[in-house]
Amino acid sequence: MLRWSKILVFLLCLTPLFQLAWRVWNQDLSANPTEFIQHFTGDWTIRLIIATLAVTPLRKLLGLPDLIRFRRMIGLFAFFYGCLHFLTYLWLDKLFDFQAILKDVSRRPFITAGFTALVLMLPLALTSTAGWIRRLGGKRWRRLHLLIYLSAIAGVAHYYWLVKSDIRQPMLYATLVALLLAWRLVSWSIA
Amino acid sequence: MLIHKPADLRYSEITPKSVYLNRRKFLAGIPAAFLGARELLSPCARAQAGVKLPNLVKGPFSTDEKPNSYNDATHYNNFYEFGTNKNQPAENAGKFKTYPWTVSIEGDVARPRKFSIDEIMKLAPLEERVYRHRCVEAWSIVVPWAGYSLSTLLKQVEPTPKARYVAFESYWDLRQMPLARPELAGIAFPYVEGLRLDEAMHPLALLSVGMYGEALPPQDGAPVRLVVPWKYGFKSIKSIVKIRLVASQPPTTWNLANPHEYGFYSNVNPHVDHPRWSQATERRLPSLFQNHPTQMFNGYADQVASLYTGMDLKKYY
Numbered sequence: 082m083l084r085w086s087k088i089l090v091f092l093l094c095l096t097p098l099f100q101l102a103w104r105v106w107n108q109d110l111s112a113n114p115t116e117f118i119q120h121f122t123g124d125w126t127i128r129l130i131i132a133t134l135a136v137t138p139l140r141k142l143l144g145l146p147d148l149i150r151f152r153r154m155i156g157l158f159a160f161f162y163g164c165l166h167f168l169t170y171l172w173l174d175k176l177f178d179f180q181a182i183l184k185d186v187s188r189r190p191f192i193t194a195g196f197t198a199l200v201l202m203l204p205l206a207l208t209s210t211a212g213w214i215r216r217l218g219g220k221r222w223r224r225l226h227l228l229i230y231l232s233a234i235a236g237v238a239h240y241y242w243l244v245k246s247d248i249r250q251p252m253l254y255a256t257l258v259a260l261l262l263a264w265r266l267v268s269w270s271i272a
Numbered sequence: 273m274l275i276h277k278p279a280d281l282r283y284s285e286i287t288p289k290s291v292y293l294n295r296r297k298f299l300a301g302i303p304a305a306f307l308g309a310r311e312l313l314s315p316c317a318r319a320q321a322g323v324k325l326p327n328l329v330k331g332p333f334s335t336d337e338k339p340n341s342y343n344d345a346t347h348y349n350n351f352y353e354f355g356t357n358k359n360q361p362a363e364n365a366g367k368f369k370t371y372p373w374t375v376s377i378e379g380d381v382a383r384p385r386k387f388s389i390d391e392i393m394k395l396a397p398l399e400e401r402v403y404r405h406r407c408v409e410a411w412s413i414v415v416p417w418a419g420y421s422l423s424t425l426l427k428q429v430e431p432t433p434k435a436r437y438v439a440f441e442s443y444w445d446l447r448q449m450p451l452a453r454p455e456l457a458g459i460a461f462p463y464v465e466g467l468r469l470d471e472a473m474h475p476l477a478l479l480s481v482g483m484y485g486e487a488l489p490p491q492d493g494a495p496v497r498l499v500v501p502w503k504y505g506f507k508s509i510k511s512i513v514k515i516r517l518v519a520s521q522p523p524t525t526w527n528l529a530n531p532h533e534y535g536f537y538s539n540v541n542p543h544v545d546h547p548r549w550s551q552a553t554e555r556r557l558p559s560l561f562q563n564h565p566t567q568m569f570n571g572y573a574d575q576v577a578s579l580y581t582g583m584d585l586k587k588y589y
Contacts, residue, residue: 111347115561116555174562176563185550245409246458
């Protein structure tokens with residue numbers, strides 16, 4: 082039962098990738114395919130970060146402690162889509178011109194924020210294995226993984242600073258992240 | 273690398289409409305074909321979207337770069353009255369009523385008056401001009417427009433010596449444009465734009481009523497729009513209903529929304545970055561790569577640079 086539910090969540094997390102592949106195959110990516118792929122992969126990165134942040138509150142509120150078994154996978158998929166997103170920037174926008182990339186990262190707040198969000202996820206992805214939890218010890222591991230909060234905030238800021246005037250979508254993500262972080266603040270202060 | 277086609281190839285041969293028209297769209301196009309036939313009986317229907325423009329003459333200033341496909345130019349639009357996603361105008365503007373239509377010209381002019389779209393279509397021979405179109409978002413396309421110099425229309429009303437700027441206003445109607453609300457789009461409506469009078473009188477500034485040899489489709493600003501190819505795309509206001517000659521610099525929509533990012537002039541300039549992204553390069557669609565060098569005044573420096581002699585373009589961005 083657990084095994085099957087894990088496979089199901091795995092496939093669910095892969096669905097956006099299949100959807101994107103289908104659109105590539107059908108050349109259904111608009112007149113600006115790069116922009117389409119960037120927005121698509123960026124959207125799914127933020128959505129999956131929000132999903133990982135939602136796991137703990139949902140476990141408590143719904144009384145479903147087993148949900149924890151999906152959290153690592155969802156988090157790794159968020160990192161995966163984040164990497165795809167970053168790759169389109171490195172390759173299609175910047176053609177691996179690292180000087181131009183450094184200039185961008187240092188001069189443009191929305192690039193700085195997006196880069197920060199991804200870099201913060203890197204140690205979390207690397208230490209996501211059972212071996213690393215053991216090596217670090219539960220307490221230190223948990224403390225390290227608080228970085229996902231910063232990553233989520235940076236990711237939302239990245240999106241907010243990117244849009245020209247219609248801020249509804251980034252505000253929706255910002256609200257969800259704020260609610261999920263506020264829930265933690267409240268539950269810590271009660272405990 | 274751009275492969276240049278021989279100049280004697282017409283865009284219609286390069287990107288035949290039939291390539292992208294699938295069967296369903298072909299069937300959906302049959303009513304339009306009837307409209308086309310009806311147009312032979314009723315000259316008034318000439319301004320309606322998709323109708324072939326007869327007697328197009330080749331205009332000046334055309335680039336020999338390859339125009340984008342009709343499908344790209346009509347399904348990737350910034351027209352916030354019909355939604356802020358670029359696929360939305362094509363989906364939402366289908367029923368936009370662009371006939372009958374009048375453009376009112378007023379302000380500091382000797383002969384203020386209203387022009388019907390039929391009068392505008394007949395005011396001068398319609399020229400085909402293939403212009404580069406550079407969006408402030410750092411993508412660009414090449415479009416064969418149809419129209420004539422804006423100066424032709426402005427001369428009709430005889431601007432007085434007081435007139436130093438031209439203010440433009442787009443159509444705005446929530447019944448036809450339910451998404452055109454500031455709380456949804458993040459910009460004010462109606463959309464307004466402006467030019468200095470000498471910019472507006474420059475022959476390169478085009479009053480466009482068509483593209484790809486046909487009347488403008490609604491999502492591209494039917495029935496009449498501005499095309500100012502040396503400025504970022506948002507200066508080229510769509511679906512114009514009012515033109516006002518004025519003494520002082522008029523407000524412009526994107527400048528009102530974010531004065532720090534969008535200036536009144538908004539000339540294409542690779543040396544002046546948008547605060548949030550570089551303007552040094554662009555993505556020439558449908559290319560995937562952001563590697564096309566952006567040219568000063570979008571490549572029209574020879575024609576328009578003299579308009580800005582002595583001006584600090586970093587200050588007047």
